[in-house]
Amino acid sequence: MSANTFIRFTQYFLLLALLFPALSCERDEAELQPATYPTDPEVFIDGFSAGLNYAAFGGSVPTAFDVDNEVTYNNSLASMKFEVPDVNDSRGAYAGGAFFTEVGRDLSGYNVLTFWAKATQAANIDVVGFGNDLGASTYQVSITGLAVNTNWKKYYIPLPDPAKLTNERGMFYYSEGPENERGYTFWIDEVKFEKLGTVAHPQHAILFGQDVVETSFVGVSRTISGVSSSFNLPDGSNQTVGISPSYFEFTSSNPSIATVSANGLVSVVGGPGTAVITATIGGNQAAGSLTIESIGNFQRAPVPTRDPSKVISIFSDAYTNVPVNYYNGYWQPWQTTVSNDFSVQGDNVLKYEIFNFVGIEFSSPTVNATGMTHFHMNAFFPDPIAPGRELRVIIVNFGPDGAFGGGDDTRHSTTFTAPTLVSQQWLSINIPFANMPNLGSRSNLAQIILEGGDGSVLYVDNVYFYNNQ
Amino acid sequence: MNAKILFVALLITLMGCKADDFQKLEPRNWQLVWSDEFNGAAGELPDAAKWTYDLGTGQDGWGNQELQSYTNSPNNVSMDGDGNLVLTAIRSGNSFTSARIKTQGLFEQAYGRFEARLKTPYGPGLWPAFWLLGSNIDAVSWPQCGEIDVMELRGQEPNAIAGSIHGPGYSGGNAISKKYALPNNRFDTEFHVFAIEWDENKIDFFVDDFLYQRIERGDVNGEWVYDHPFFMILNVAVGGNYVGFPTALTPFPQKMTIDYVRVYQAVN
Numbered sequence: 001m002s003a004n005t006f007i008r009f010t011q012y013f014l015l016l017a018l019l020f021p022a023l024s025c026e027r028d029e030a031e032l033q034p035a036t037y038p039t040d041p042e043v044f045i046d047g048f049s050a051g052l053n054y055a056a057f058g059g060s061v062p063t064a065f066d067v068d069n070e071v072t073y074n075n076s077l078a079s080m081k082f083e084v085p086d087v088n089d090s091r092g093a094y095a096g097g098a099f100f101t102e103v104g105r106d107l108s109g110y111n112v113l114t115f116w117a118k119a120t121q122a123a124n125i126d127v128v129g130f131g132n133d134l135g136a137s138t139y140q141v142s143i144t145g146l147a148v149n150t151n152w153k154k155y156y157i158p159l160p161d162p163a164k165l166t167n168e169r170g171m172f173y174y175s176e177g178p179e180n181e182r183g184y185t186f187w188i189d190e191v192k193f194e195k196l197g198t199v200a201h202p203q204h205a206i207l208f209g210q211d212v213v214e215t216s217f218v219g220v221s222r223t224i225s226g227v228s229s230s231f232n233l234p235d236g237s238n239q240t241v242g243i244s245p246s247y248f249e250f251t252s253s254n255p256s257i258a259t260v261s262a263n264g265l266v267s268v269v270g271g272p273g274t275a276v277i278t279a280t281i282g283g284n285q286a287a288g289s290l291t292i293e294s295i296g297n298f299q300r301a302p303v304p305t306r307d308p309s310k311v312i313s314i315f316s317d318a319y320t321n322v323p324v325n326y327y328n329g330y331w332q333p334w335q336t337t338v339s340n341d342f343s344v345q346g347d348n349v350l351k352y353e354i355f356n357f358v359g360i361e362f363s364s365p366t367v368n369a370t371g372m373t374h375f376h377m378n379a380f381f382p383d384p385i386a387p388g389r390e391l392r393v394i395i396v397n398f399g400p401d402g403a404f405g406g407g408d409d410t411r412h413s414t415t416f417t418a419p420t421l422v423s424q425q426w427l428s429i430n431i432p433f434a435n436m437p438n439l440g441s442r443s444n445l446a447q448i449i450l451e452g453g454d455g456s457v458l459y460v461d462n463v464y465f466y467n468n469q
Numbered sequence: 470m471n472a473k474i475l476f477v478a479l480l481i482t483l484m485g486c487k488a489d490d491f492q493k494l495e496p497r498n499w500q501l502v503w504s505d506e507f508n509g510a511a512g513e514l515p516d517a518a519k520w521t522y523d524l525g526t527g528q529d530g531w532g533n534q535e536l537q538s539y540t541n542s543p544n545n546v547s548m549d550g551d552g553n554l555v556l557t558a559i560r561s562g563n564s565f566t567s568a569r570i571k572t573q574g575l576f577e578q579a580y581g582r583f584e585a586r587l588k589t590p591y592g593p594g595l596w597p598a599f600w601l602l603g604s605n606i607d608a609v610s611w612p613q614c615g616e617i618d619v620m621e622l623r624g625q626e627p628n629a630i631a632g633s634i635h636g637p638g639y640s641g642g643n644a645i646s647k648k649y650a651l652p653n654n655r656f657d658t659e660f661h662v663f664a665i666e667w668d669e670n671k672i673d674f675f676v677d678d679f680l681y682q683r684i685e686r687g688d689v690n691g692e693w694v695y696d697h698p699f700f701m702i703l704n705v706a707v708g709g710n711y712v713g714f715p716t717a718l719t720p721f722p723q724k725m726t727i728d729y730v731r732v733y734q735a736v737n
Contacts, residue, residue: 195653196653197628197651197653197654197655197658198627198628198653198654198655200591200627200655200657200658201591201657201658201720232591232592232627232720234627234628234655235593235625235626236591236592236593236595236624236625236626236627236719237592237593237625237716237718237719238592238718238719238720239718
């Protein structure tokens with residue numbers, strides 16, 4: 001359009017009208033290739049679409065799904081009815097199943113699965129989605145906690161990357177347990193794939209959209225978690241869907257340091273060095289990244305050499321461990337520490353991330369360490385030691401009652417600081433029971449608590465009591 | 470197979486080439502008299518010789534219980550460096566900032582073609598608009614001054630805009646208004662051109678040069694107050710009587726991206 005003079009010539013429109021059919025409305029027959037798989041968009045309109053099967057999930061009520069001719073959307077002939085059982089229903093614990101085809105369908109021409117739903121009460125359906133073919137389910141998409149109520153409403157499940165769905169067998173699936181222990185009924189109708197220009201603004205994420213930095217070693221592998229897609233629906237609100245990692249194209253900035261597989265498995269293969277893992281879907285960059293800072297070859301903690309008959313092991317590959325309730329109690333509300341334990345060439349290592357404190361418990365049964373003289377553990381700080389940093393090791397005895405509390409618990413805390421604390425070297429921590437006056441008895445040991453973290457990472461290995469006599 | 474191809478070809482012909490796509494309108498020559506192409510550097514405020522601001526929360530949320538506070542901060546109003554002006558609505562907790570710019574006292578005109586090419590924000594509670602107010606508003610007040618809404622959009626219907634006029638006896642909920650909806654598309658994903666063509670007898674409303682509403686002098690159930698100069702306003706409101714309130718599912722920040730604003734006069 002000219003910026004100076006805007007002139008509407010009626011005759012131009014006439015000319016355009018003549019030109020338009022010639023330009024746009026003719027198609028060369030040679031361009032029309034037969035599709036490899038059927039492109040049928042309908043899943044359930046007034047009955048099963050061509051080739052559609054249903055199978056109930058294991059442990060669910062096998063008869064939960066039925067075709068209903070009474071309650072239907074817009075007075076159509078039939079809908080899908082789902083009866084969610086009460087708690088303790090002898091037929092099954094929940095309603096769940098998959099609608100799938102034997103021959104895949106080409107869904108690449110659509111961008112959203114839509115359906116109408118209502119229920120006998122307000123409820124949140126645990127999960128609905130598609131891409132579950134009762135097999136590999138490579139391209140699964142789901143909404144969790146779908147809010148339904150007693151009115152019919154249209155729902156949208158966007159396709160993160162239609163181009164990938166050229167041979168999809170999983171048409172629809174659902175799973176829903178009792179609400180507040182009671183069953184109810186919901187209906188779903190007019191299930192079909194559509195191409196809607198009113199679904200827009202895809203935003204994808206890995207690692208919950210966070211830029212995560214991780215110190216690692218050759219041989220360590222981990223999967224990319226926290227993947228999702230969000231789309232803006234025709235009513236302007238955002239809908240987030242959970243998706244399979246297979247929808248992403250993953251890239252490593254430095255494959256000589258870390259590689260990433262098609263389904264998001266990151267393997268550290270070299271170092272020292274840095275690799276950044278990023279992802280796209282259909283050319284759209286996903287929020288979030290994983291920066292691997294590889295130290296290089298894994299430094300094993302020193303392999304214990306003590307006589308196994310003089311060791312009570314809590315965590316070690318060198319000895320048989322006693323029963324342990326947990327290596328991370330996730331004690332709320334103050335604990336930030338999360339576990340991301342890993343294994344390198346058969347050596348298992350406890351990894352505490354966002355470490356402030358963490359408790360290890362072995363109370364079933366408690367440990368009688370009266371025959372032991374020392375506590376031992378190896379600790380590794382991959383990040384620099386901040387000024388004033390402490391590591392406090394607390395040994396807890398549950399007392400004669402053998403249970404937490406009861407007024408007979410005792411504990412002793414031992415504090416370590418720099419220069420004992422160093423980074424990127426395995427520390428060997430040995431504490432004689434003789435130096436734990438506040439512990440009193442050690443006949444009902446039940447917990448080891450590590451404190452003093454500043455939100456960085458701590459590796460722990462070879463946690464045991466021993467007798468050095 | 471051949472029959473199928475034939476059918477598809479026929480369908481495309483019918484859908485793509487229907488007569489409604491082309492309207493026969495009386496020819497008109499327009500002379501450009503004012504424009505802003507927004508070609509400034511990223512982060513720059515709009516040209517102070519062309520635009521001024523409404524700031525703050527107004528009276529009762531600008532008369533509509535709107536939630537936002539308008540600023541002239543580059544966070545809320547600035548060039549993007551790619552030839553556009555961007556008005557950004559930002560949520561921080563339960564409060565919102567946004568921007569409203571106007572040509573009041575700088576450029577005012579009666580009659581002509583007023584157009585803007587822009588991409589709207591979206592989401593429940595978002596209310597972007599390109600509109601005109603009578604320059605005599607301070608003397609005669611609203612709605613006696615007249616208001617012409619070239620476009621306004623409810624963020625929960627990103628596929629639909631409305632064009633309206635407000636005057637004495639037909640304002641607010643009783644405005645003369647018509648909605649224009651895209652059948653399978655939205656106004657926030659691509660740029661569209663919104664325009665009015667206004668003369669002594671009528672105001673025509675266009676989207677992408679498609680005339681969807683004509684309001685003539687005789688259509689107004691009250692006084693025709695569109696024979697004096699008006700100034701232009703561009704804004705992104707949040708919440709309010711027209712649109713309702715944003716929800717937890719409304720994405721923020723939200724941007725109205727304006728490629729240009731141009732004003733023409735008819736020449737004979």
